[in-house]
Amino acid sequence: MSYVQRAEYGVRPASHVDEDDPLFVQAVARAMQVLSAFHDTGRPLSLNEIATASGMGRSAAQRVVHTLRQLGYVERDADDRGFVPGIRILDHTRDYLRLNPLVARASPVLLELRRNVRERVDLSLRDGLRLVYAARLQSKRETFFATLVGQSVPIYCTSGGRAVMAHLSDAEVDEIIERSERREITPKTITDPEGIRAKVREARQNGYALAMEEVLQGEVALAAAILAPDGTPLGAIHIAGSLSEWEPEGFCRRFAPLASEAAGALSRF
Template sequence: MRYIQKAEYGVPPNTSIDESDPLFVQAIARAMQVLSTFHEAGKPLTLNEIAAAGGMGKSAAQRVVHTLRQLGYIDRDADDRGYVPGIRILDHTRDYLRMNPLVARASPVLMELRRNVRERVDLSLRDGLRLVYAARLQSKRETFFATLVGQSVPIYCTSGGRAVMAHMSDAEVDEIIERSVRREITPRTITDPAAIRAKVQEARENGYALALEEILQGEIAIATALVSPDGTPLGAIHIAGSLSEWDAESFCRRFAPLAGEAAGAINRF
């Protein structure tokens, strides 16, 4: 068993992978490795770029790409400059969302919350050291970045992440901080371990977490955790607004109670 150090096989860094497991199918893993090369891509990828990013030879990459293209999971881009993800990947996104019980029971609560707050409302789910957005209900102003289901953000520097860590032990919080690749996403991203711990403690005391411009400049966000019946944090509800319209005190006073009520309604199911 080993911990991968980059996003191999389509899973986040520091994920445990036991490649010696007799049930582990290397061919399937290689296909996921090819698909994962698109995660951070900003343009269509050539076969050479896929091979290099996937850590495999060009001939191996060619066979995998050809197979995935035949199945509809990879396609040529419209200008024939390289390869892009295929439309059939969306079938699996739909399957995950409609069959996830937390997403299903949260959806009506989130829609009602969005009607009340008239700001962006998100649902994120924990996956290791990151949160992945499973629902995004938009406000009057948005960037493309802030509209995508499947977009992920680090736990250590987000309101949702701190809300999640507030339901963990100090040892678990320290482990997340230690394993995270802490980098400044914006000039206001908090990366110092002691400062992160202080923000987590603040979330424990307040019942919600606050982040100012740590992922998107000009954005203020609060979050409350979603937990399982045994108290395990599963994800978070976020409410995000603009600092051009809100100061931190007014935003929290207006929206923290509503976020807490929504999370409570979902957690009681």
């Protein structure tokens, strides 16, 4: 069995898992597969659907689901239509956020940036072919999509992703493009490899990356990369606004220096 953990806009390849490792516990991996079955759904799942999504037989899935229900990590939804993740998963989200040193350092920086820009401010962290939002400070235009910590977006077509790629080699950028499922999220999403490379080159030249309506229609977003001491991009600071209120040039002129300053402050550790 291949233990592939699926995530929105990205896949963690099975090649990352060595099932012959004597320390590898398959029962734990099966539990993670069941929990990962909920990544791509917008509704409760039946036992058969969980078994199919997790790549295991119904009997094995039933045992894992039963165990996770006993522990509070899976539960029946309020209308008894199927299974949903349980509340105890939030305990682990809290643990990750409070014990991640970058997230902890970012909190005062993000709050100050939000006070200055009065637009949405996000912190994202890189995970393979995607960025995962670890902090989100809302503007006056709140949507459910834009409030969720843990929401992920693909690297290839987002301002944060291009800011990250700007600090990678051309070979690494090409690998990301090749491995990404380059689909149109909106009619403005750039999926052509050369178009993506051009946006990365633009980000290298400017010191920040810009994306317009590539994930959300009507949204303009810019981002600056957060770097480890060795120069490895760890994630990005994003600022997002509405094209009904901003021209792209004015948005960049106003906010790019602030995003770069905030990302630079978080890169110095």
